[in-house]
Amino acid sequence: MGADGWERLAENALLAFGMWSGTSRLVRRRLLEAWLEALAPVRELLAQEMTRETGKPITLARGEVGRAEATLKATFEAVASFGEESVPYDLMAGADGCRATFRRFPLGPVLAITPFNFPVNLAMHKLAPALSVGCSVIWKPCPQAPRTSQLLWESFEAARLRVAAPDHLLQLAGSDPVRAEALARDPRIAGVSFTGSERVGRHLEQVLAGKRLLLELGGNGAVVVDEGVDATAVAGHLAPAAVAGAGQSCSKAQRIYVHGRLWDAFVPAFVAAVKALPVGDPLDPATAVGPVIDEATAIRMDASLDRAVAAGAEVLLRGVRQGALLPPAILTGVPEDDPLQCEEAFAPVTVLTRVDTFETGLDRAAATRFGLRASAYSRDLRHLHLAESKLRAGGVLLNLPPTFRLDAAPFGGVAASGNGFEGPRWAMEGFTEGRLIVQGPAL
Structure with missing residues (x-):
């Protein structure tokens, strides 16, 4: 990706966000359902590319693609119950005639940075929840699996065209770390979700102070x-x-x-x-x-x-x-x-x-x-x-190994292992901001 391509990413993401953030949950769910259908014919090719590029055993690679599909399905299932909850003002003294809801709104354009060890499923854990709540996404995948990442992105594009979602809703960025950091600093990017090394994560904390930053930084189980x-x-x-x-x-x-x-x-x-x-x-x-x-x-x-x-x-x-x-x-x-x-x-x-x-x-x-x-x-x-x-x-x-994970469940760390949780329902919280909406009686 040339310099001009990097420069256009944030601008394109902001335009796409303006069109996507106001869509209904039904429209967003239809996009994710279409993506699940678009993945079906490329399952084996994704697994084969993953194995060739990262050395992951083919049986595990096939399992990862299956898990990514499960993550995608769990995300569009979570859409129905996410985004708004009633607040019982009628039980609170001094709120006669008031109605209230707590609603979540999309954060804005976000940058997702993903690692090589699970190049498909860990990407899906960021991309699908962000898209489902109305964010546009710039995805910087690992440099070790470019063909795998390209294939996953192409499957999304096929789904996007099918449901007529906005151009540039999910953009694929290059692997240049210097340009990626400059993009993360761009004021048009509302949040960054990063999975990777503790060293890089702590650096991002320093340079992105004040910006929403979700980190999964590993451990020593x-x-x-x-x-x-x-x-x-x-x-x-x-x-x-x-x-x-x-x-x-x-x-x-x-x-x-x-x-x-x-x-x-x-x-x-x-x-x-x-x-x-x-x-x-x-x-x-x-x-x-x-x-x-x-x-x-x-x-x-x-x-x-x-x-x-x-x-x-x-x-x-x-x-x-x-x-x-x-x-x-x-x-x-x-x-x-x-x-x-x-x-x-x-x-x-x-x-x-x-x-x-x-x-x-x-x-x-x-x-x-x-x-x-x-x-x-x-x-x-x-x-x-x-x-x-x-x-x-x-x-x-x-009585279970530390690797045991169900993709619909929360997954995250504390201390040097990061902050925030993935798992579709919990990742959706990270890509949104809450607002209490209170309506009083007419005057």
């Missing part, structure tokens, strides 16, 4: 495993949550704290479960663990394993890197200040730590600046209730 659970069953839950898709999920199981009485049963079960997941060619439907996004990332993560071992960690499982293919690694005895414990790995690397009590595990799991997802496994209801209060995260999963 912790899991606490209590005594008394079925070690083999829990290991089977957590293995794909730790390494499937090369561990490139912000909610992956990265730190697993295991009660000492379960340690001897859990460790071999977990290692076996991870080893059972096929590693290799992402186009092979049997593959669960493919390459990371590029060779430089694989080299960096391989070096981080070397550093952890040099600092005293014990290797329970590790393979030999081949280009961008980094086989799953499992370590124990990793120092608490090691990056594999306190940063986001975003790779098929898992740290196991033995703890004396379940509560100690909760304390250590919570000792992080991140707060996206955390899990606890126990058969003791008191322990599960304790986990609810002690695990500070946007999502606390009980």
Whole structure:
């Protein structure tokens, strides 16, 4: 995209917003329904392109396209109940004869910035809710999957033409980060929704002060495993949550704290479960663990394993890197200040730590600046209730892996993991602003 193209994005978005923001919920729902229909003939092509560009195993890529369709459907279903609620002024003293509603209005043109690890579904989690409430959208997708993004955008354009929605309602921006930041600063852009690294997110907070900013910045997902659970069953839950898709999920199981009485049963079960997941060619439907996004990332993560071992960690499982293919690694005895414990790995690397009590595990799991997802496994209801209060995260999963997600449900983080929630109904709130409308009696 040339300089002229970037310059026109905000102007076009503002014009489209002027035409789209006043449309009815019925019209917006029809657009999303048409988009769902337009996706059907390109499902497999989207999955194939995603695998070729990002290395995501084809089975997971097909699943992601299916999830994007579910996200789109959940969005247009949420449209019917979103946007206006009655306020009971007739129950309030001093409001005789008044009627009131709390209504939500579209924020304006918004910029959506999406990452490579879920290039279709995470895009849909921003684009569909924003469009559904009356915003126009400029979409800056990840540079690693240009064909996938183009194909998704083309499916939207087919839907837009079918229902005669305004031109430039959803615009596809280039990958230039400097121009993207200038666009985010543009006063015509009312809000920015960003999913990506903590470093970039914190930079956006500084340069976009005062502007609506929704952030999902990743995490270093912790899991606490209590005594008394079925070690083999829990290991089977957590293995794909730790390494499937090369561990490139912000909610992956990265730190697993295991009660000492379960340690001897859990460790071999977990290692076996991870080893059972096929590693290799992402186009092979049997593959669960493919390459990371590029060779430089694989080299960096391989070096981080070397550093952890040099600092005293014990290797329970590790393979030999081949280009961008980094086989799953499992370590124990990793120092608490090691990056594999306190940063986001975003790779098929898992740290196991033995703890004396379940509560100690909760304390250590919570000792992080991140707060996206955390899990606890126990058969003791008191322990599960304790986990609810002690695990500070946007999502606390009980007897489920941290990666468990239903796309119609809220998803977001606290602390260094961001602010705001996605999931269609909750994302719609982020793309709107509320107004209390009060009507008094005629005078």
